[in-house]
Each structure stands twice: as structure tokens, then as C-alpha cells.
Amino acid sequence: MRIRLCLAVLSLAGGAGLATLTAPTATAAACTDIDVVAVRGTFEPGTLGAIVGDPVYSALQRKLTGKNLSSYKVDYPANLSLTSAAQGNADLVNHVRSQASSCPNQRFVLVGYSQGANVVDNSLGISSEGAVVGSPIVATIPTALEPRVAAVLLFGNPIRALGKSVTGVYQSRTADFCAAGDPVCENGGDDVLAHLGYTADADAAATFAASRV
Template sequence: MRFLVASATVLVSVGALGCAATTATASTASTATATATATATATATATATATASQRCATATVFVARGTYEPGLLGSVVGDRLAATLNSRRDGFAFEPVDYPASYFFASSTLIGATALVREITSALTACPHQQVVLSGYSQGAVVVDDVLGWDFTQALFGGPASSRLPAWAASHISAVVTFGNPMALFDRHIGGRYASRAKEYCASGDPICQPFGLNLAAHVSYGSDTGDAASFILARTSI
């Protein structure tokens, strides 16, 4: 009996040690898991932060193309302007304005202005330190005018601008370039707070921007101005 008791005692002792060992192992595993989780979380957070930082361009160029103009940013102006800027300096991102650019001018420009305001404010919310450059060709120039407060329907019929950029976002605009802007026919030009940051191109004889102009070919000639426009943008954008 003593042997059995002793054996039982030994077994109980061994069992107790086993439980203690299991508890210790579980505790160690739990600590290791917690440490690994914390490390993984910190690493993931740091990686996400770094990735988000990398996604933020120094400056984003928002480009509104002309009526039914082909190309991602527009084959006449936008694509060539982007290529020129990229060849001269790193740090630019480019975003086309999502709008119809259709012959239904008033509704198309309204959609464009609303989209441009949304795109700019969204970009600045994600990357609040970036600068903004605006470029518009033909109908796209009117979209740019709209968000800056020189509205197409306002020019024709009076009343408030349809979709104006909020003041906090407007302060991020470093440069504005427009090409063949129909608003010039109404003697409407970008001015006020944007005067020193804006440059408008109207080719001689272009009937879309010059009263009594007769040279339709002039309206598709603005690719030759993208070099000068790029210089203007770079002179006003810290990049």
C-alpha cells in the first residue's frame, strides 16, 4: 500500500508538474503570440503609413480634355503636357477629369465641374500637403473656369457658379493653364486670387476663343504650347 500511495504521490506530483509545465508553456506561447501580434500590427501600420506616403505625389495635375477628345488625358494637349512635365521633373501625378466632354455643353461642363471639385477635395483629403495644378482644353477649360468661379452658365445667364472649389482646397492650387477657352468669347478670363497662377492660351484665328476667328485648324494646334505651359507650371510649383 505504501508503494501504491507513493506511486500515486509520484503520479500526482508528475501530473502537477505536467500541469505547471503546460501552464508555463501556454503562458509563454500566449506571450509570444501577443508579442508577435503586436509586432505584426506595428509593422503593418508602419508599412501602410509608408505606402500611403509613397502614394502622395508632390503635385497632382488634373486635366479636363476637350469635346470628345481621345486619349487618357487628351491627345491634343493633356497627354503631351504630361509627357513634357515628366521629362523635366519627377513628383507629378496626373488625373483625368471624369466627365462626358459631350456636345451637350451646359450639362457636360456642369458634370465636369462637379467631378473636378470632388476629385480635388478627395485627393487633398488623402494627401493634404500636395499641390494642385489644373489644365483644361476647349470644353475642359470651361470646366476649370467653373470650379474657380467663372461659370459658363453664369457668364450667359448670370447667377452663382455651379460648382466652386472650397477656399481651403483653392489654397493648394499652384498653377492653372487653359487652352482654346470658349469663355474668352465672352471676355471672361481667370483672374482675382488666381491671376498670378494662371495662363491662358488662345491661338491666333481660333474661333473657339477668339471673336471672329476663322481658322479651325488653330484650335487643334495647342500641342506646340505644352512646352511653355510646362515651364509656367514648374515655375509656380515647388517640386
């Protein structure tokens, strides 16, 4: 019940004030230094995601002044369908593979919020099956491209409620934010509004990413 209420709050917020936020212009397919690949949460409005993607991208632009940045909004439904996260998983991996082939010197920052974090988890080879709006893995970033993933920024990551997290080669490059009481990422959490507060972590996330670029 708490999870459904949290998703309902996010849906209603998307139809209210969040959609009016000024968002940065997103670009894709350019051979920039850093490509920020953002995966929005369930029903989240905004260019890259009003709660996380847009503020994180803006913060990265401020932090990485010596780098050229581009951005990509992962193309997936971001709804409650059983295949939503899997579609995002496939699109994220396809985008990284394509960009890496076209731009040999480009590196990536992966950003995922809520269901979007599931998408990123899967793309790194960590299954989100069984988590809120999770799915089995359908594609993973090739091992040869792993060194080009500079940082992974996750917010309200549903696999944390299962006692899981990003491990292995990506662990030291991952910042995984879970607000106290957020029922999506904290087992037993009871503060549904905590899931909507991750804009406050944008600067800290960008600082973490900048230290690894």
C-alpha cells in the same frame, strides 16, 4: 457655323490619327507632390487628352524632375450635351477635395482644353455660362484649398470669346493660351484648325507651371 465646324473637325480627328498617339500612363489617388488634373476637350481622345493633356503631362514630367507626379482624367462626357461641362465641374471639385483630404501636402496643376477649360473656369468660380459648350457653376474649389492650386493651364478657353478670363487669386497662376484665329476663344476668329494646334504650347505651359510649383 464656324464653331460647329471646329467641333466637327475635332470629332473627326479623334476618330483618325490622334487616337493612335502614344500617351503617358495616368495615375490617380497617390499622395504625390503634384497631382495634374486634366480636363479634355469635346470628343478629344487620349489618356488625359491627345491634343493637350497628354503632351502637357509629359512636358511636366520632364520639367519637374525633383517632384513626384500623379494625374487624373476628369470623368465627364466631353460631348455637346447641356450638362456635360457641369458634370466635369462637379467631378473636378470632388476629386480635388478628396485628394486634398487624403494627401495634406499634395498640390495641384489644373489643365483644361476647350470645353475642359470651361470646366476649370467653373471650378475656380468663373462661370462659363453662355460660352461654347459652357455651363453655370455647380461647384467651386473651397477657399481653404486655393493655396494648393499651384498652376492653372488653359487652352482654347471659350470664355475668352466673351471677353472674360481668369481673375482674382488665380490670375497670376494662370496661363491661358488662345491661338490666333481660333473661333472657340477668339471672338471673330475664322481659323477652325487653330483650335487643334495646342500641342505646340505644351512645353511653354509646363515651363510656366514649373515656375510656380
